[in-house]
Amino acid sequence: MTADYIPFNLPHATGKEVVYAAEAQRNHHLSGDGTFTKRCHQWIEERTGCARALLTHSCTSALDMAALLLDIKSGDEVILPSYTFVSTANAFVLRGAVPVFVDIREDTLNLDERLIEDAITTRTRAIVPVHYAGVSCEMDSIAAIARRHGLRIVEDAAQGIMAGYKNRALGAIGDLGSFSFHETKNIISGEGGSLMVRDKEFAQRAEIIREKGTDRGRFFRGEVDKYTWQDVGSSFLPSEITAAFLWAQLEEAERITRERMDIWRRYHAMLAPIEQSELLRRPIVPADCQHNGHMYYVLLAPGIDRQAVLRELKGNGIHAVFHYVPLHSSPGGMRFGRAHGDLSLTTSLSERLIRLPMWLGLSEDQQQRICNVLGAILKSS
Numbered sequence: 001m002t003a004d005y006i007p008f009n010l011p012h013a014t015g016k017e018v019v020y021a022a023e024a025q026r027n028h029h030l031s032g033d034g035t036f037t038k039r040c041h042q043w044i045e046e047r048t049g050c051a052r053a054l055l056t057h058s059c060t061s062a063l064d065m066a067a068l069l070l071d072i073k074s075g076d077e078v079i080l081p082s083y084t085f086v087s088t089a090n091a092f093v094l095r096g097a098v099p100v101f102v103d104i105r106e107d108t109l110n111l112d113e114r115l116i117e118d119a120i121t122t123r124t125r126a127i128v129p130v131h132y133a134g135v136s137c138e139m140d141s142i143a144a145i146a147r148r149h150g151l152r153i154v155e156d157a158a159q160g161i162m163a164g165y166k167n168r169a170l171g172a173i174g175d176l177g178s179f180s181f182h183e184t185k186n187i188i189s190g191e192g193g194s195l196m197v198r199d200k201e202f203a204q205r206a207e208i209i210r211e212k213g214t215d216r217g218r219f220f221r222g223e224v225d226k227y228t229w230q231d232v233g234s235s236f237l238p239s240e241i242t243a244a245f246l247w248a249q250l251e252e253a254e255r256i257t258r259e260r261m262d263i264w265r266r267y268h269a270m271l272a273p274i275e276q277s278e279l280l281r282r283p284i285v286p287a288d289c290q291h292n293g294h295m296y297y298v299l300l301a302p303g304i305d306r307q308a309v310l311r312e313l314k315g316n317g318i319h320a321v322f323h324y325v326p327l328h329s330s331p332g333g334m335r336f337g338r339a340h341g342d343l344s345l346t347t348s349l350s351e352r353l354i355r356l357p358m359w360l361g362l363s364e365d366q367q368q369r370i371c372n373v374l375g376a377i378l379k380s381s
Contacts, residue, residue, distance in 0.1 A: 008319040009183070061236045063156065107284040131160040137165075156178055177198070180192075189242045211237070
């Protein structure tokens with residue numbers, strides 16, 4: 001690795017993560033739901049407006065909890081995009097449900113709300129919008145469809161912290177929502193996530209499911225004299241060390257988001273001339289969506305060999321990557337789910353997408369080099 005190598009991601013540290021982890025150790029509370037966990041819960045609740053936030057091991061765990069909360073059963077169907085991470089589908093497949101894959105929009109790469117209604121059957125239980133790159137799905141339209149058909153909405157907002165739709169925080173618009181704090185996200189704890197409950201009807205049961213199916217939380221609040229097994233559940237609590245790390249990040253969330261947006265905007269300006277040459281397309285962010293600078297991707301013009309472009313970038317010391325392999329075309333997707341429609345946009349767009357390096361500290365000079373190299377590769381392709 002050379003000195004001028006530009007990695008795809010570098011996890012950002014605020015400087016207080018280790019300090020707070022040491023404080024948790026001094027407090028003699030290293031298991032879940034200590035002081036730092038409570039601070040994180042309060043921050044998420046205040047920032048999103050949800051009725052209850054609960055830290056989890058991962059966004060995957062939060063989605064697993066959502067499926068349990070909705071009592072998803074064998075034979076149920078859940079509508080979601082194929083262009084997403086496997087956890088979006090797995091959470092419901094684990095409960096015996098069938099993921100029904102719907103095509104994405106050409107502009108945002110989000111679930112196409114215009115195709116949802118036709119995919120609904122008597123078995124449909126929920127709609128799972130995924131906010132790709134921290135850019136919101138059309139939540140008003142999706143909510144209207146859900147109301148008409150008596151369906152629940154579970155937001156996969158893994159990439160959506162500090163982002164919004166019509167000034168409403170992502171993750172707290174649907175019935176249930178989830179964040180990821182994986183090291184590749186904007187706000188991180190290494191591994192980690194959060195479940196957001198919009199209405200109080202799910203709050204108490206969510207707490208029980210998260211605590212191995214017990215009412216341990218009520219016991220510690222003095223609401224019952226002992227805690228016992230109440231419901232299905234598992235161990236979804238992260239340690240207090242993880243929460244301490246996360247708290248150091250949440251304290252700086254405004255700054256982190258602001259700096260990521262600066263980097264995103266620089267890319268957007270630098271790549272405009274290449275887009276005008278019709279060699280790539282830049283991201284499109286609708287006016288109603290307040291994104292968070294989570295990633296910067298480009299869509300190569302049809303006919304350009306993406307793998308060759310990635311190899312050339314790597315040869316120039318730039319680590320750029322593709323993203324999801326559509327679930328409907330994967331062995332698991334064909335085994336457990338079904339596609340509604342031909343999903344032609346999902347297939348074509350996924351094969352043209354490249355994600356550029358995106359991390360706090362990425363300099364303007366580095367970004368300019370990335371864009372110059374990419375432009376030269378595309379012009380010679």
